[in-house]
Amino acid sequence: MSLARKSVTFDGQFRMHRAGFIESPTLAYETWGALNAAKDNAVLIFTGLSPSAHATSSAEDPTPGWWEDMIGSGLPIDTDRYFVICVNSLGSCFGSTGPASENPGTGKPYRLSFPILTLEDVAESTWLVVKHLGIDCLHAVVGCSMGGMSGLALCVRHPESTRSFISISSATRAMPFSIAVRSLQREMIRSDPKWRKGNYRVGDPPTTGQRLARKLGMITYRSAEEWAQRFGRERSTNHARIEDMFVAEFAVESYLENVANKFSGAFDPNCYLYLSHASDLFDLAEYGGSLKSGFSRLNLERSLVIGVRTDILFPLEQQQELASGFSEVCEDTTFVELDCIRGHDSFLVDMDAFRPVICEFFDACPPAKAALAK
Amino acid sequence: MSLARKSVTFDGQFRMHRAGFIESPTLAYETWGALNAAKDNAVLIFTGLSPSAHATSSAEDPTPGWWEDMIGSGLPIDTDRYFVICVNSLGSCFGSTGPASENPGTGKPYRLSFPILTLEDVAESTWLVVKHLGIDCLHAVVGCSMGGMSGLALCVRHPESTRSFISISSATRAMPFSIAVRSLQREMIRSDPKWRKGNYRVGDPPTTGQRLARKLGMITYRSAEEWAQRFGRERSTNHARIEDMFVAEFAVESYLENVANKFSGAFDPNCYLYLSHASDLFDLAEYGGSLKSGFSRLNLERSLVIGVRTDILFPLEQQQELASGFSEVCEDTTFVELDCIRGHDSFLVDMDAFRPVICEFFDACPPAKAALAK
Numbered sequence: 001m002s003l004a005r006k007s008v009t010f011d012g013q014f015r016m017h018r019a020g021f022i023e024s025p026t027l028a029y030e031t032w033g034a035l036n037a038a039k040d041n042a043v044l045i046f047t048g049l050s051p052s053a054h055a056t057s058s059a060e061d062p063t064p065g066w067w068e069d070m071i072g073s074g075l076p077i078d079t080d081r082y083f084v085i086c087v088n089s090l091g092s093c094f095g096s097t098g099p100a101s102e103n104p105g106t107g108k109p110y111r112l113s114f115p116i117l118t119l120e121d122v123a124e125s126t127w128l129v130v131k132h133l134g135i136d137c138l139h140a141v142v143g144c145s146m147g148g149m150s151g152l153a154l155c156v157r158h159p160e161s162t163r164s165f166i167s168i169s170s171a172t173r174a175m176p177f178s179i180a181v182r183s184l185q186r187e188m189i190r191s192d193p194k195w196r197k198g199n200y201r202v203g204d205p206p207t208t209g210q211r212l213a214r215k216l217g218m219i220t221y222r223s224a225e226e227w228a229q230r231f232g233r234e235r236s237t238n239h240a241r242i243e244d245m246f247v248a249e250f251a252v253e254s255y256l257e258n259v260a261n262k263f264s265g266a267f268d269p270n271c272y273l274y275l276s277h278a279s280d281l282f283d284l285a286e287y288g289g290s291l292k293s294g295f296s297r298l299n300l301e302r303s304l305v306i307g308v309r310t311d312i313l314f315p316l317e318q319q320q321e322l323a324s325g326f327s328e329v330c331e332d333t334t335f336v337e338l339d340c341i342r343g344h345d346s347f348l349v350d351m352d353a354f355r356p357v358i359c360e361f362f363d364a365c366p367p368a369k370a371a372l373a374k
Numbered sequence: 375m376s377l378a379r380k381s382v383t384f385d386g387q388f389r390m391h392r393a394g395f396i397e398s399p400t401l402a403y404e405t406w407g408a409l410n411a412a413k414d415n416a417v418l419i420f421t422g423l424s425p426s427a428h429a430t431s432s433a434e435d436p437t438p439g440w441w442e443d444m445i446g447s448g449l450p451i452d453t454d455r456y457f458v459i460c461v462n463s464l465g466s467c468f469g470s471t472g473p474a475s476e477n478p479g480t481g482k483p484y485r486l487s488f489p490i491l492t493l494e495d496v497a498e499s500t501w502l503v504v505k506h507l508g509i510d511c512l513h514a515v516v517g518c519s520m521g522g523m524s525g526l527a528l529c530v531r532h533p534e535s536t537r538s539f540i541s542i543s544s545a546t547r548a549m550p551f552s553i554a555v556r557s558l559q560r561e562m563i564r565s566d567p568k569w570r571k572g573n574y575r576v577g578d579p580p581t582t583g584q585r586l587a588r589k590l591g592m593i594t595y596r597s598a599e600e601w602a603q604r605f606g607r608e609r610s611t612n613h614a615r616i617e618d619m620f621v622a623e624f625a626v627e628s629y630l631e632n633v634a635n636k637f638s639g640a641f642d643p644n645c646y647l648y649l650s651h652a653s654d655l656f657d658l659a660e661y662g663g664s665l666k667s668g669f670s671r672l673n674l675e676r677s678l679v680i681g682v683r684t685d686i687l688f689p690l691e692q693q694q695e696l697a698s699g700f701s702e703v704c705e706d707t708t709f710v711e712l713d714c715i716r717g718h719d720s721f722l723v724d725m726d727a728f729r730p731v732i733c734e735f736f737d738a739c740p741p742a743k744a745a746l747a748k
Contacts, residue, residue, distance in 0.1 A: 176605040183620075184590060188562070208565050212561060219555060219558065227554070233550075233657060245486065245651075249654070250553050253557045277619075281623075
């Protein structure tokens, strides 16, 4: 655990949105920049399913973060001007309480005794961290992928929590293609005999299922167009072993193999199941019975929706739906459709396309200069 | 085995395209209608990866075939006018020799000792059946999905084999998205401990891996658009059991479960691996070093390319590539883009869209009426 990672434990029962509670949850987070005297320059980042709170590097932890080129001094989310917060989602496994954590009531890991997780729980626990930092109203919430839905959950439940919202490659709710993909990923892990109904042995997790799930993930995170350009029908150079009769002839297969090798073991399989399931469950329409009523509860001064043409997991129609919903209740709404070819992952890998859009959003609305000199 | 299914065994060694041979392969096939005296009214259907030769019903086998609404008396491929042939692909498991068949040299099933299968082998063995039926030149070859590539293999290697060609939701070669999907499906089966490196026990096949592969198949055979309309966020009615914490909450999950239950056990897992791999290997550009040179070897009087807007496995760009290539060498080339929402599977399930197109192709070029009265 790095010096940059802070954490806070909230004593008492944390009621879960669907049912049950967890006892005294811990939330891990990192911050960058300084909170101004008015406490109105805080930007909260909600992550996708798998990242930790380490969104960018710092003096305390110089290892690159998952959004290294977006957050920092002089970067679009400028830490010279903003106090940036990123929280490891409740249910995850990078310092926050989740299925891999010890249940204080039993002294054993929760595993499948962890209650059903929703993005409402992610939002509410994150909001506790924000309040803990002395902030009543955020300058902006930025939500990427699953994080966009967590952000929506926060905004619809606490309309006064933020002045502005940036939704990146997210949705009001999951549609059946994405549900089917995630359900199949979960089944891959659950089908691995080593999963043992969640009670996998320490040091012997269901890596086969996790690798399959990761490969399916990558197939949906990128785009056919990118891969056609990048790999075409190029052959792999390491195709030699006889047992590889059905695999690794093509460069794209080797690429997926490398991706799976890197990820395997980095994420707790039960945490993955809970967070993946939570992504399926969220539905803005549950607030009042329709998307319209859900949107009507928001109270935003500005909103920005960014979507990518080649995204098949959170497709452009869903970005248009978000933008249209925001614009009904927030006059200052901007919709940017990016022509990136790297699909859903573009916000992580196509920085040249995303930086100017995020930059313009923040430049157009700086906090008062005077307030910065606290 | 039904009375409709015929088969022929070709004595001697059948040389495989990549390497090796199989001894005296058997090919199963069905025919409908009558060959005319001029023997110029034969239509050959190349199937996709999984269907048998039972494309449509007949007096001998009244069970519905996989293209029941397309082939028959008065239907677009009219058995009153044409002699229709469908062959179970070499390497499959519905009567033709494949990895599940007994190797006559050892008396044991081939399993993974079956040589690498290519669509060239499927084409060449099918061509032997056509010749066996006394036909030197087909009226038309119709290839669906993988079958379109098998058909291309036939046409490029035997340019005099057919006067016309219909390619349905196929391609000149697989691109990396489809390769990645199929490679992952193969890995799902190979990862199932019950696969036992191809030596699965009789009565105990790797159904877990096969079910996963089938579900991934369905995700790519249909379209996000269809499922959004059909299922939306509808909940499943049979979500009750506690162990289903991560699954079967949504209607789309129950649907995939039903699909997997139906398919499971119907297809030999090793045959699936070989045919899936063969789909990845075919490349028209291997004939002369480029697609252009591959197309230039064709000798067609007419060609028709049908593609579907929502197909993600054999996307529209690949249909355009086919149509453009055909039109360079065959003046009478038609490209039809169908606005079906059921993706790659549309040719199997959206008959109202496909029938008129196929009908028009055959009506425009009937065999001489006189010749029909043999």
